[in-house]
Amino acid sequence: MKKITPMFWLQRQISWSLLFGLTSLLVSCSPENIPIGPTSLNSRYTEEQPTLSGNGRLLAFISTRNGTHQLLLYDLQQQTFLRTPRLNRPDTIVESPSLSYTGRYIAYITSDQGRPVVALYDRATQQSQILTPVYRGWVRNPNISPDGRYVVFETASRGQWDIEVLDRGPEIELDIPNGATITAPPP
Numbered sequence: 001m002k003k004i005t006p007m008f009w010l011q012r013q014i015s016w017s018l019l020f021g022l023t024s025l026l027v028s029c030s031p032e033n034i035p036i037g038p039t040s041l042n043s044r045y046t047e048e049q050p051t052l053s054g055n056g057r058l059l060a061f062i063s064t065r066n067g068t069h070q071l072l073l074y075d076l077q078q079q080t081f082l083r084t085p086r087l088n089r090p091d092t093i094v095e096s097p098s099l100s101y102t103g104r105y106i107a108y109i110t111s112d113q114g115r116p117v118v119a120l121y122d123r124a125t126q127q128s129q130i131l132t133p134v135y136r137g138w139v140r141n142p143n144i145s146p147d148g149r150y151v152v153f154e155t156a157s158r159g160q161w162d163i164e165v166l167d168r169g170p171e172i173e174l175d176i177p178n179g180a181t182i183t184a185p186p187p
Helices: 006-028
Strands: 045-050 058-063 070-077 081-082 095-099 105-112 115-122 129-130 139-144 150-155 162-167
Touching: 058 095, 058 105, 070 105, 095 139, 105 129, 105 139, 115 139, 115 150
Parallel strands: none
Antiparallel strands: 045 058, 058 070, 070 081, 095 105, 105 115, 115 129, 139 150, 150 162
16 A cells, blocks of 8 residues: 655645746736736836826826837826827937926926937927027936926036026916916015
8 A cells, every 4th residue: 555645745735836826926927917008008118207297197207118219298087198299309318307287398308419408398389499508517307397487407517416497487378277376476
C-alpha cells in the first residue's frame, strides 16, 4: 500500500493555490481591463504633467499618444477630449500646462527659435500668443491665475532662478463663471 505523507499533500495544495493566485493576477491585470480608446484618459503612451482647471471640470496634460508630443485637454464631466485647434504644432514641444478657472486660457512652455518661452492659448479665439518674446534667460513652470489676468513663471535672466509676475492688463476678457461679480482690486 502506498502511503501519502502530509508534507506532499501540503505542497500540492500550495502549488494549486499559487497557480490560481497567479492566474487571477494575470487576468485582473490584463490590458483588456484598462479602458483605452479615443475618449479614455488611459493609453499605452506616456502621459504626464496633469493640471486641473479651477472649477475642476477640465484636465490638461502632456501626452505622446498619436506619435507626437502634444498637450491634450479632457472634459471630466463629459469624459471626452476637447479640440484645441492651432495649439499643438508640428516640430514644437509643449510643456508645463496651467489652466485658468474654466479652462478658457492655457499657459504653457513652448519653444521659439530654440529657446523656451511662455505662451498662452485662448480657447475662445483658438489663438496662441507668446508672452515672453524678449526674455533673455530661460523660463519654466508657468502658472496662470484663475481669472486669466496674471501669469507667473520662473526665469533665469539674472543668472539664478527668479519668479516673474506678468500682468496681461485690465482690458483682457477675464475667465470667470457665468453670473459672477467682479470686484475691483484695491488701489
